[in-house]
Amino acid sequence: MVEIGHFALILALALSFVQSLVPLYGAHKGDARLMAIGGPVAVTGFALILLSFVVLMIAYAVSDFSLANVWENSHSLKPMLYKITGVWGNHEGSMLLWVLILTFFGALVAAFGGNLPATLRANVLAVQGWIGTAFLLFILITSNPFARLSPAPIEGRDLNPILQDIGLAIHPPLLYLGYVGFSVCFSFAVAALIEGRIDAAWARWVRPWTLAAWVFLTGGIAMGSYWAYYELGWGGFWFWDPVENASFMPWLAGTALLHSAIVMEKRSALKIWTLLLAILTFSLSLLGTFLVRSGVLTSVHAFASDPSRGVFILCILTLFIGGSLALFALRASSLSAGGIFHPISREGALVLNNLFLTTATATVLIGTLYPLLVEGLFGEKISVGEPFFNLTFGPLMIPLLAVVPFGPLLAWKRGDLAAVAQRLMFAFGGALLVALVTGFFIDGASVFAALGAGLAAWLVLGALTDLALKSGIGNVAPRIALRRFIGLPRSVFGTALAHLGLGLTLAGIVGVVSFQSEAILVMKPGQVLQIGGHDLRFDGLRPVRGPNYTEDQGHFSLLGVAGQPIGELFSSKRFYPVRQMPTTEAGIRTMGFSQLYVSLGDETADGSVVVRVWWKPLVTLIWGGALVMMVGGFVSLLDRRLRVGAPTRRKTIEAKPVAVAQ
Amino acid sequence: MKRILPAIAGIWVALTFAGTAFAVKPSEMLADPKLEARARVLSEELRCMVCQNQSIDDSDAELAGDLRVLLRERLLAGDTDEQVMDYIVSRYGEFVLLKPQFNLRNSLLWGTPVLILLGGAVFVFASARSRRRQPTEALSKDEQQALDAILRKDA
Numbered sequence: 001m002v003e004i005g006h007f008a009l010i011l012a013l014a015l016s017f018v019q020s021l022v023p024l025y026g027a028h029k030g031d032a033r034l035m036a037i038g039g040p041v042a043v044t045g046f047a048l049i050l051l052s053f054v055v056l057m058i059a060y061a062v063s064d065f066s067l068a069n070v071w072e073n074s075h076s077l078k079p080m081l082y083k084i085t086g087v088w089g090n091h092e093g094s095m096l097l098w099v100l101i102l103t104f105f106g107a108l109v110a111a112f113g114g115n116l117p118a119t120l121r122a123n124v125l126a127v128q129g130w131i132g133t134a135f136l137l138f139i140l141i142t143s144n145p146f147a148r149l150s151p152a153p154i155e156g157r158d159l160n161p162i163l164q165d166i167g168l169a170i171h172p173p174l175l176y177l178g179y180v181g182f183s184v185c186f187s188f189a190v191a192a193l194i195e196g197r198i199d200a201a202w203a204r205w206v207r208p209w210t211l212a213a214w215v216f217l218t219g220g221i222a223m224g225s226y227w228a229y230y231e232l233g234w235g236g237f238w239f240w241d242p243v244e245n246a247s248f249m250p251w252l253a254g255t256a257l258l259h260s261a262i263v264m265e266k267r268s269a270l271k272i273w274t275l276l277l278a279i280l281t282f283s284l285s286l287l288g289t290f291l292v293r294s295g296v297l298t299s300v301h302a303f304a305s306d307p308s309r310g311v312f313i314l315c316i317l318t319l320f321i322g323g324s325l326a327l328f329a330l331r332a333s334s335l336s337a338g339g340i341f342h343p344i345s346r347e348g349a350l351v352l353n354n355l356f357l358t359t360a361t362a363t364v365l366i367g368t369l370y371p372l373l374v375e376g377l378f379g380e381k382i383s384v385g386e387p388f389f390n391l392t393f394g395p396l397m398i399p400l401l402a403v404v405p406f407g408p409l410l411a412w413k414r415g416d417l418a419a420v421a422q423r424l425m426f427a428f429g430g431a432l433l434v435a436l437v438t439g440f441f442i443d444g445a446s447v448f449a450a451l452g453a454g455l456a457a458w459l460v461l462g463a464l465t466d467l468a469l470k471s472g473i474g475n476v477a478p479r480i481a482l483r484r485f486i487g488l489p490r491s492v493f494g495t496a497l498a499h500l501g502l503g504l505t506l507a508g509i510v511g512v513v514s515f516q517s518e519a520i521l522v523m524k525p526g527q528v529l530q531i532g533g534h535d536l537r538f539d540g541l542r543p544v545r546g547p548n549y550t551e552d553q554g555h556f557s558l559l560g561v562a563g564q565p566i567g568e569l570f571s572s573k574r575f576y577p578v579r580q581m582p583t584t585e586a587g588i589r590t591m592g593f594s595q596l597y598v599s600l601g602d603e604t605a606d607g608s609v610v611v612r613v614w615w616k617p618l619v620t621l622i623w624g625g626a627l628v629m630m631v632g633g634f635v636s637l638l639d640r641r642l643r644v645g646a647p648t649r650r651k652t653i654e655a656k657p658v659a660v661a662q
Numbered sequence: 663m664k665r666i667l668p669a670i671a672g673i674w675v676a677l678t679f680a681g682t683a684f685a686v687k688p689s690e691m692l693a694d695p696k697l698e699a700r701a702r703v704l705s706e707e708l709r710c711m712v713c714q715n716q717s718i719d720d721s722d723a724e725l726a727g728d729l730r731v732l733l734r735e736r737l738l739a740g741d742t743d744e745q746v747m748d749y750i751v752s753r754y755g756e757f758v759l760l761k762p763q764f765n766l767r768n769s770l771l772w773g774t775p776v777l778i779l780l781g782g783a784v785f786v787f788a789s790a791r792s793r794r795r796q797p798t799e800a801l802s803k804d805e806q807q808a809l810d811a812i813l814r815k816d817a
Contacts, residue, residue, distance in 0.1 A: 385760025
């Protein structure tokens with residue numbers, strides 16, 4: 001049974017070789033039959049890897065400890081959900097998921113790429129094949145999940161308790177869908193370079209892939225943030241950890257790509273830059289994989305002590321990034337430059353967006369890699385943490401966010417800044433009002449808090465203004481405005497929603513950073529704590545037995561005005577005996593958009609316990625905003641323009657009444 | 663801006679080092695709220711040296727606790743913020759600082775954002791100018807003759 005999975009993986013590698021070479025050669029020679037091989041091979045390769053993934057999943061489900069991978073990361077008493085999610089909760093399994101998603105996207109290109117020019121499709125599939133080959137080799141040579149143990153142990157070593165959470169079911173798959181989704185953009189870019197031709201149609205094919213990958217990556221990052229927030233128990237939602245940065249860099253670059261691809265599609269400008277961004281975005285995804293998977297982050301020396309995996313990924317990294325950039329350097333100059341535009345125009349605004357996002361990406365990159373650089377060059381260890389990013393990344397975001405509402409309102413080619421500013425008067429007034437109210441009427445508000453709140457309101461109101469203006473609210477009769485509103489292109493809604501979501505996320509960040517309150521104290525049973533305008537009573541600890549852990553559960557009551565309990569909150573400390581690891585399960589209660597967050601510490605002999613309680617105003621907006629951004633991306637994906645082929649369908653429908661009239 | 667935006671790749675790397683997260687303990691805190699507030703601000707800039715990229719304010723590791731206590735001792739002794747940081751760096755090295763010093767070795771780190779932004783701006787400006795100049799390029803001799811011929815015909 002297990003060997004079937006192993007064999008399928010090897011077979012997939014062989015197919016991957018075929019996919020790498022045959023369509024490429026076919027495209028070069030103009031041989032339609034050779035090019036046509038790419039599609040079926042890509043689909044079959046995906047099916048084989050899916051088979052091998054399912055086999056591994058079954059091995060986990062039935063606790064087959066004869067597999068080293070299952071033995072190391074599972075336990076027979078573990079709940080079924082975590083047995084299954086445990087498949088990708090480890091190095092080998094997560095790499096298999098990576099390749100599964102890669103081939104999934106390859107199969108999608110093969111299945112839905114019927115309207116692509118044959119040579120482009122063949123070349124794209126070939127480049128996907130190269131990536132697949134490299135990573136399948138990596139898995140089979142250094143990280144084989146199907147390695148057997150003999151004799152098979154009786155019991156497994158269990159999964160890291162912190163990973164035994166619903167978060168593991170959602171976060172890595174979403175994140176990988178995003179990471180790896182950008183591989184399609186990369187393949188399109190390299191294919192365009194191989195052909196030496198790139199046009200607006202290319203951008204139209206690439207944009208849905210960029211959008212889809214971006215939506216997944218946004219979801220993956222937001223999910224990871226929320227998971228870290230509730231699981232780690234110290235209430236932070238973003239730590240500027242190198243591992244987080246590894247996923248944030250492709251997101252920033254991908255966001256830039258999303259915007260520059262619009263310019264390319266609509267105005268045929270920024271072609272070369274868009275191509276470069278497509279390459280860079282996936283390169284950063286690969287870099288992220290390398291950073292997380294090689295162990296290089298802990299220390300250069302940790303990497304050197306077990307170099308087989310690290311060196312292998314480093315080779316893949318060098319080959320793909322170096323190769324694609326070299327190809328870019330060779331071919332980019334032969335691509336024609338695009339249309340002309342005035343600096344004050346939609347194109348100009350999007351260039352500004354790209355400038356700031358690229359700088360932000362570079363800032364995160366240098367901050368993440370600098371400790372490695374210093375250790376390698378000078379043999380000294382330094383740290384680059386949150387204060388660095390707050391000082392550099394923060395100031396970069398402020399001007400970027402401030403100009404966001406202008407972008408969608410500016411005309412293409414040559415815009416009228418004064419006219420746009422006039423149209424945004426209402427949004428600006430609203431934002432100013434929010435800033436002033438925050439600054440003067442909320443206790444403890446700093447200048448930063450007032451400005452941040454104003455900026456968040458500016459983004460939200462700016463997005464709403466965009467929709468209002470485009471549907472003509474105020475200029476035409478309400479009924480017509482409504483009809484126009486419904487008839488707006490989906491991409492207009494997508495833009496407005498994504499920018500609105502950004503504003504919400506910012507509002508959440510400002511709320512937590514500027515207005516959260518915290519209490520650290522020893523609480524006796526019956527004691528009441530006042531925090532954020534709420535009364536929280538500690539009722540006591542009680543022991544609870546879970547399926548594979550024991551826990552001390554702290555029981556808290558939220559008290560009403562008259563002192564009567566109006567809600568409950570449970571916060572626990574768990575102990576997982578197999579791994580001998582303690583974890584905290586934070587108690588969280590959502591009220592409106594805000595949350596009360598309780599984390600337990602050590603207990604004393606008399607039944608009192610150390611607690612850390614936070615009141616986090618608007619905190620849920622951080623992730624809610626990301627969700628709105630995702631919806632925006634998804635709605636944009638539904639735009640008729642992106643469903644290539646739809647315009648022709650529309651023509652036939654329009655032709656009908658004419659025929660009736662005759 | 664503190665803690666900006668949402669999160670994480672292989673969350674497990676960060677998580678593995680977390681364990682039971684419990685940072686500042688009530689017993690460690692100073693009675694003077696002003697001094698304690700200063701201690702909290704400073705400890706957010708100090709790295710827990712046995713953790714993965716975690717400040718001593720967030721970490722429950724024993725070493726982080728020692729550092730928190732040391733920091734508070736120095737504050738009680740009347741040190742300024744700068745003196746406290748210098749003292750801790752002199753004992754634990756620059757590794758302990760989450761915000762790297764502004765010095766020659768770190769110039770590339772602090773300089774990159776500025777360089778990229780300025781360099782990018784210059785590049786954008788230059789390429790916009792050169793692109794705008796393109797259409798105003800003079801016509802070639804043949805083109806000029808052809809144009810003249812057309813204009814003459816119209817006249």
